[in-house]
Amino acid sequence: MKSIRNILCVTFPWKNCQSVVERAVVLAENNQANLTVVSLIERFAAAAEMLESEATPADLQALVVQGHEQHLATLIEPYQNRKPIQTKVLTGIPFLEIVREVLRSKYDLIIKPTEAHDWLDRLFSSDDMHLLRKCPCPVWLIKPEAPKTCRRILAAVDVGEDYPQAELQTRYALNRQILEMAGSLALSEFAELHIAHVWDAVGESLMRTRAPFMSDTDDTITQFVEQVRKRHQHNLDALMREMTRRLGQDAINYLKPQIHLINGSARKEIPALARQLEADLIVMGTVARTGIPGFIMGNTAEAILNQIDCSVLAIKPPGFVTPVTLEV
Numbered sequence: 001m002k003s004i005r006n007i008l009c010v011t012f013p014w015k016n017c018q019s020v021v022e023r024a025v026v027l028a029e030n031n032q033a034n035l036t037v038v039s040l041i042e043r044f045a046a047a048a049e050m051l052e053s054e055a056t057p058a059d060l061q062a063l064v065v066q067g068h069e070q071h072l073a074t075l076i077e078p079y080q081n082r083k084p085i086q087t088k089v090l091t092g093i094p095f096l097e098i099v100r101e102v103l104r105s106k107y108d109l110i111i112k113p114t115e116a117h118d119w120l121d122r123l124f125s126s127d128d129m130h131l132l133r134k135c136p137c138p139v140w141l142i143k144p145e146a147p148k149t150c151r152r153i154l155a156a157v158d159v160g161e162d163y164p165q166a167e168l169q170t171r172y173a174l175n176r177q178i179l180e181m182a183g184s185l186a187l188s189e190f191a192e193l194h195i196a197h198v199w200d201a202v203g204e205s206l207m208r209t210r211a212p213f214m215s216d217t218d219d220t221i222t223q224f225v226e227q228v229r230k231r232h233q234h235n236l237d238a239l240m241r242e243m244t245r246r247l248g249q250d251a252i253n254y255l256k257p258q259i260h261l262i263n264g265s266a267r268k269e270i271p272a273l274a275r276q277l278e279a280d281l282i283v284m285g286t287v288a289r290t291g292i293p294g295f296i297m298g299n300t301a302e303a304i305l306n307q308i309d310c311s312v313l314a315i316k317p318p319g320f321v322t323p324v325t326l327e328v
Contacts, residue, residue, distance in 0.1 A: 004031045006105065010098060010112035011039050013071045017113055020142050024111045025079045030188050033108070036086040037076055038101065039068040040094045065089050095130035099324040102137050111140045114311075123309055132286050132305065132314045136322045138181065140313045147280055150191040150311075154279040155182035156270050156304070157197050159235035172239075174285045174317040179243040181315065182283040186255055187247075191280070193257040195240070196273055198266040199232040201225045225263075233261055267303035279310050286314045 009024035011017040021037060028035040041064050072087040079085060090097040098110065115125045123143055124132070131139050157175040161168065179195065186193040201224060236259065244252045262269045274282055286301045305312065 004033050004108045006034045006107045006109075007031075007036070008098070008101060008105070008107040008110050009035060009037045010110060011037060011072070011075060012113070012115065013039060013068060015113055015115065017075060019146070019148065020111060020113045021075050021079070022148070023142065025083060025085070027109075027111070027188075029083055034086075035083065036088060036105070036107075037072055038088045038090050038098075039072055040090045040092075040097060041065065041068060042093070043091055061091070065091070095127040095134070096324060098131060099135050099322060100326055102135060103322070103324070103326055107137050109138050109140060110135060111142065114141050114143050124305060124312075129305070132301075132312075134322050134324055136316060136320055138313060138315045140311070142311045143309070146311050150185065150189045150280040152192045152194065152277050152279045153182055153186050153189070153281045153283060154194045154196060154270075154274050154277060155179055156266070156282060156284040157195065157236075157239065158266070158285075159197050159232060159239055160199060161231070161235070162202060170317045170319070171285075174315065175239055176242060176246070177315050177317070178283050178285060179239065180246055181313065183243060183247045183251065183255060183257070185281075185283070185313070186257075187251060193255045194260060194273075194277055194279070195236075195257050196260040196262060196270060197232065197236050198262045198264055198269045199229065200264065201228040229261070229263070236261060267300050267307075270304050271307035274308055274310055281311045281313060282308060283313045283315070285317065287316050287320055 004027065007024055007028050009021055011021065024035055024037070027033070041061075043061065068089045069087065072089070076085045076087060088101070090101060098112075101107070102110065110131065112128075112131070114123055114128055124141065128141055132141075155178050157178055158171055159175065163171060182193060182195075185191070240257075240259070247255075260273060262273065270282070270284075273279075282304075284301065284304065286305075301314075
């Protein structure tokens with residue numbers, strides 16, 4: 001992927017993370033990027049002093065850190081001759097420490113396995129959702145049993161115009177990032193690339209409700225909806241031309257991206273399309289406003305994420321401000 005120079009790979013000792021580390025190593029090699037692999041532990045509470053042991057909480061913490069360091073050494077050992085890899089053990093609340101590590105070391109991408117528990121009927125855990133909402137760099141969450149390479153990638157964009165002018169500019173920049181990253185990843189993984197935009201003719205339902213009281217209703221409504229569709233098609237075509245300019249005509253000719261312009265609700269149609277395509281990865285934006293600390297995920301993005309059953313690469317727009325700060 002373009003502009004990926006510093007990758008953070010998050011692992012857990014209780015999960016089989018070898019395939020995630022492998023993906024991170026290959027991605028780092030393809031982009032000549034730096035790679036750091038981390039593990040996370042929470043701080044021992046002061047109550048640990050009550051244990052019938054001469055060991056202090058600090059001693060116990062050091063033992064756990066040592067165990068995680070050994071686990072990290074085992075994970076990266078197969079790749080030591082391929083690429084220099086740094087390792088770290090982060091201590092604290094997992095999502096906060098991941099975001100703080102991003103802020104400290106300026107990572108371009110997080111790659112991490114999902115960690116939802118078996119008894120929860122959802123793919124993403126609470127920490128995953130916190131990262132999707134608050135991490136300033138792209139977050140690639142890989143589901144268990146994901147294939148070693150992506151076969152089909154779905155990029156979800158929004159080229160609608162019913163937003164304030166400042167937000168339109170942000171959404172356009174976000175769309176470009178989504179397509180550039182999805183296209184670059186599809187090239188490196190030899191994957192099919194699908195690009196989807198879901199549109200809706202605002203006011204159509206009201207017009208149809210009043211249809212019995214209007215003359216020439218069917219023709220009027222049909223013309224209105226077709227005009228809206230053409231406008232969305234025009235905007236999507238313009239975005240595709242920009243993608244071609246950025247990736248190059250040869251890359252686009254090779255990828256032959258399949259375009260899906262769908263009438264309906266994005267929160268319903270994007271998950272449905274992902275299931276229909278059997279997509280391995282959805283590349284999407286999770287926030288479309290910038291410069292507002294604490295502004296989190298949009299309702300549509302959250303609804304989509306709660307329905308999908310595939311890996312996701314979530315992107316924030318330029319200028320996104322995370323509510324997480326470095327500890328003083």
